[in-house]
Amino acid sequence: MLFNSYEFWAFCFVVLVIYYRLGHRWQNRFLLAASYVFYGCWDWRFLSLILASTVVDFFVAQRLHSTQLQQIRKRWLLVSVATNLGILGVFKYFGFFAAELSSLLQTVGAPLMLPTLDIVLPVGISFYTFQTMSYTIDVYRRQAEPARRFDDFALFVCFFPQLVAGPIERFSRLMPQIESTRRLTTKNFSDGLYYILLGLFKKVVIADTMASIANAVFATPAAELSGADCLIGVYAFALQIYGDFSGYSSIAQGVAKWLGFDLMDNFRMPYFATTPSDFWRRWHISLSQWLRDYLYIALGGNRGGRWKTYRNLILTMTLGGLWHGAGWTFLAWGIFHGLILCIYRAAGLENASEKRPTVGVAHWIGRVTTSLAMFHLVCFGWLLFRAESMSQVVSMLHAIATDWTWRSINTALIAMIAWYVLPLLAYELWVERRGDLLSLQQVDWRAKAAAYSYCVLMLLVFSPIGQQEFIYFQF
Amino acid sequence: MEAPTIRHSQSDSDSRIAARLAAANGAPENSVAQVSDQPVVVRSLATELKVIATVVAVVLVAECGLRAVEDSVSEDVRHLKSLRTASQRMVDASQNGELKVLFLGNSITAASIDADVITSRLRADAGISCSVTKVVPDNTRLADWAIAFDEFFLRNKQLPDVVVMGFRDADLRDEPSRHPDRLGRYYCDLADWGRLANNSELQRFTSHVEFLMGNQSVLFANRKRLRTGLLSRLLPGFVAASRAVNRGTMASDKTVSRPNGREENRYQRLLQFHRLLASNDVKLVLLAIPTPTEYALENQLLTVVKSAEIDLLDLRNAAGLEPEMFPDGLHMGHSASAVFSVALATDFKNLMHLPDQRPARSLQGQKIPAIAIRPETNRQ
Numbered sequence: 050m051l052f053n054s055y056e057f058w059a060f061c062f063v064v065l066v067i068y069y070r071l072g073h074r075w076q077n078r079f080l081l082a083a084s085y086v087f088y089g090c091w092d093w094r095f096l097s098l099i100l101a102s103t104v105v106d107f108f109v110a111q112r113l114h115s116t117q118l119q120q121i122r123k124r125w126l127l128v129s130v131a132t133n134l135g136i137l138g139v140f141k142y143f144g145f146f147a148a149e150l151s152s153l154l155q156t157v158g159a160p161l162m163l164p165t166l167d168i169v170l171p172v173g174i175s176f177y178t179f180q181t182m183s184y185t186i187d188v189y190r191r192q193a194e195p196a197r198r199f200d201d202f203a204l205f206v207c208f209f210p211q212l213v214a215g216p217i218e219r220f221s222r223l224m225p226q227i228e229s230t231r232r233l234t235t236k237n238f239s240d241g242l243y244y245i246l247l248g249l250f251k252k253v254v255i256a257d258t259m260a261s262i263a264n265a266v267f268a269t270p271a272a273e274l275s276g277a278d279c280l281i282g283v284y285a286f287a288l289q290i291y292g293d294f295s296g297y298s299s300i301a302q303g304v305a306k307w308l309g310f311d312l313m314d315n316f317r318m319p320y321f322a323t324t325p326s327d328f329w330r331r332w333h334i335s336l337s338q339w340l341r342d343y344l345y346i347a348l349g350g351n352r353g354g355r356w357k358t359y360r361n362l363i364l365t366m367t368l369g370g371l372w373h374g375a376g377w378t379f380l381a382w383g384i385f386h387g388l389i390l391c392i393y394r395a396a397g398l399e400n401a402s403e404k405r406p407t408v409g410v411a412h413w414i415g416r417v418t419t420s421l422a423m424f425h426l427v428c429f430g431w432l433l434f435r436a437e438s439m440s441q442v443v444s445m446l447h448a449i450a451t452d453w454t455w456r457s458i459n460t461a462l463i464a465m466i467a468w469y470v471l472p473l474l475a476y477e478l479w480v481e482r483r484g485d486l487l488s489l490q491q492v493d494w495r496a497k498a499a500a501y502s503y504c505v506l507m508l509l510v511f512s513p514i515g516q517q518e519f520i521y522f523q524f
Numbered sequence: 525m526e527a528p529t530i531r532h533s534q535s536d537s538d539s540r541i542a543a544r545l546a547a548a549n550g551a552p553e554n555s556v557a558q559v560s561d562q563p564v565v566v567r568s569l570a571t572e573l574k575v576i577a578t579v580v581a582v583v584l585v586a587e588c589g590l591r592a593v594e595d596s597v598s599e600d601v602r603h604l605k606s607l608r609t610a611s612q613r614m615v616d617a618s619q620n621g622e623l624k625v626l627f628l629g630n631s632i633t634a635a636s637i638d639a640d641v642i643t644s645r646l647r648a649d650a651g652i653s654c655s656v657t658k659v660v661p662d663n664t665r666l667a668d669w670a671i672a673f674d675e676f677f678l679r680n681k682q683l684p685d686v687v688v689m690g691f692r693d694a695d696l697r698d699e700p701s702r703h704p705d706r707l708g709r710y711y712c713d714l715a716d717w718g719r720l721a722n723n724s725e726l727q728r729f730t731s732h733v734e735f736l737m738g739n740q741s742v743l744f745a746n747r748k749r750l751r752t753g754l755l756s757r758l759l760p761g762f763v764a765a766s767r768a769v770n771r772g773t774m775a776s777d778k779t780v781s782r783p784n785g786r787e788e789n790r791y792q793r794l795l796q797f798h799r800l801l802a803s804n805d806v807k808l809v810l811l812a813i814p815t816p817t818e819y820a821l822e823n824q825l826l827t828v829v830k831s832a833e834i835d836l837l838d839l840r841n842a843a844g845l846e847p848e849m850f851p852d853g854l855h856m857g858h859s860a861s862a863v864f865s866v867a868l869a870t871d872f873k874n875l876m877h878l879p880d881q882r883p884a885r886s887l888q889g890q891k892i893p894a895i896a897i898r899p900e901t902n903r904q
Contacts, residue, residue: 494575512747
């Protein structure tokens with residue numbers, strides 16, 4: 050049941066109608082049932098994984114809370130982490146590592162037939178395992194009290210708007226909302242509508258259109274592509290993945306608002322970032338914060354000197370890359386982001402903006418230059434991320450570096466990208482300047498109506514036919 | 525009693541400032557309404573309703589505007605709208621005693637068949653006066669053609685003598701229509717919804733919604749045409765770019781394994797359609813149309829054709845056609861269409877066992893031999 054499907058909105062309508070007729074406790078139970086139905090629509094068999102993760106983490110957290118002995122507490126934490134990472138490892142990484150190990154052994158002349166698992170990756174597995182793990186770690190660190198009720202905790206794990214692609218919510222943020230009464234206020238309705246419309250626009254109009262360009266380029270043998278084709282393909286993918294993922298997060302926020310919940314912002318105009326760390330403060334914020342709090346800081350953060358900081362950054366980003374998928378390209382993507390974080394830090398570029406003028410033309414030239422540079426670094430990362438193999442990366446980079454042929458079709462594709470993306474870019478620039486993601490909610494109603502009308506007409510007329518899956522469902 | 529007074533005197537900006545102040549002070553969102561008192565909520569709801577009403581009004585204006593110029597949206601729309609009167613041509617042809625030939629297909633068939641060439645050749649070579657009707661909406665396949673035949677000919681009891689179904693590659697496979705919205709708008713009435721659902725023409729929830737929305741909205745039913753039309757006017761080179769993207773997308777799709785692959789296709793829909801035509805004494809001829817890119821006829825299709833004794837005109841390699849005669853790389857140009865129609869008329873005449881070199885004659889009141897006799901030759 051995709052967010053951009055009619056089925057989902059019919060489901061949502063039914064859920065909302067019933068939900069607001071129930072008292073608080075029954076609202077939670079009903080949402081839990083609805084969330085299981087939502088997830089079961091993909092593959093009901095994988096509900097057992099969510100249930101296993103829920104049961105283990107609920108009881109482990111109780112034990113962690115009641116036990117004072119640090120040694121015992123560590124063991125209980127290990128049970129939770131092993132369960133969650135075990136599920137993730139078996140379903141997401143086993144196949145990749147088994148195949149790579151087999152290949153390696155074959156190369157060194159010791160062929161070994163390792164068992165393979167020919168199973169579909171459970172949708173959203175990386176999201177809910179990280180969410181539940183953060184809970185037990187928080188309880189272990191005494192930063193959170195364990196959940197009082199199992200059904201409430203189960204809802205925290207599988208709350209359907211954010212179940213399959215985040216945001217990865219923290220227990221301390223979501224559970225108080227689950228435990229308190231909720232009602233549909235005008236503000237929640239209005240904000241929810243805004244988030245949903247913006248999310249659908251980003252997903253259906255921007256991402257799905259850009260997907261057709263990016264897919265076409267990446268499916269064409271590199272020998273047939275010019276450098277301009279490759280660049281357009283990478284730009285299109287950069288816009289696709291942003292529209293796709295931020296669109297999903299926005300719809301999730303909107304639906305949650307309509308249910309009376311406030312989910313965290315997962316994106317804040319990431320392509321306006323000026324440095325790598327700025328980018329990660331704006332892109333997939335919930336994962337960035339998770340990696341920072343539970344990995345980077347756990348590794349020592351920046352407390353052990355320069356080289357240890359670099360090591361921790363690269364390790365964190367590498368694992369962040371692997372979180373996205375089991376593949377060399379994801380690994381390379383993670384390492385690349387780790388490296389640019391280190392390079393910016395080493396070169397003192399992270400704080401360069403503080404030294405620049407804060408007003409005037411010079412400020413804007415500096416701002417635009419640094420944002421453009423960062424955008425292109427991010428695009429290089431997207432090339433690693435999207436490519437089918439490392440050899441495709443090399444071939445496309447070679448084409449970009451050596452073949453500057455420009456054809457009329459390139460002009461047409463650039464015009465097409467501009468037609469779809471420029472209005473969104475202009476809107477995001479305006480939001481960036483105002484510094485408030487809900488700026489549109491504050492303007493005169495006529496301006497808002499014009500913006501909404503534009504979105505609706507674009508959704509009606511300029512969206513590709515058919516429903517495209519969200520990219521991040523595979524992670 | 526004070527609240528209504530405040531409600532009407534408080535400006536929108538006041539409400540917004542109050543709400544922003546409350547938010548800035550860290551008040552939970554749900555309490556914004558309480559901090560600014562109930563009137564703000566009422567004001568906000570009214571504002572929100574105004575926004576929604578404006579959006580609805582804009583969409584309605586677009587819908588009405590498009591209804592006013594619907595015929596000019598595309599040639600295909602005009603063609604689809606003309607289908608409701610297509611069966612009238614059968615009546616006229618019956619009265620004139622002509623052989624009634626109905627071509628079903630999509631834009632590839634539309635571009636390939638030159639009705640004038642076919643009628644004149646049949647008249648000249650076989651002495652048969654024939655009437656050619658084309659039902660060839662864009663981007664359609666067997667599912668759409670069967671529905672069109674049912675809606676526009678079978679229901680009116682105005683049947684052709686022969687149905688020639690032009691196809692390419694996978695057009696005859698057991699797949700539902702790609703455009704439930706267009707079915708809803710141009711082929712069927714709302715009353716047909718249940719029947720289509722029972723016949724599995726609308727298999728998914730999405731198809732039902734699109735059928736209903738297409739039935740109610742011209743804007744929705746023609747959204748793809750509008751997009752293509754507007755972008756091709758606004759962006760120079762858009763058509764060429766779209767073709768390149770489509771080629772790449774098709775290449776990308778080929779790399780994805782399909783659970784409902786060709787192996788599972790059983791051509792049951794084709795068999796059903798054939799039986800329907802046979803029960804109404806209408807002959808079915810399948811016509812494999814040449815394209816610049818070669819395509820194979822599936823073994824399952826050939827098996828079904830053979831077992832059901834369906835006539836197949838395989839003109840994939842029709843003589844005299846060169847790739848440059850397909851201007852867009854897929855559809856025939858005028859010169860190709862003329863060449864192909866001559867070849868088709870000749871093969872059609874042979875297939876139908878029509879007599880050679882006879883003067884035109886009326887067939888009124890006679891049983892057409894080609895329909896009574898099922899030829900055993902030229903069949904794969």
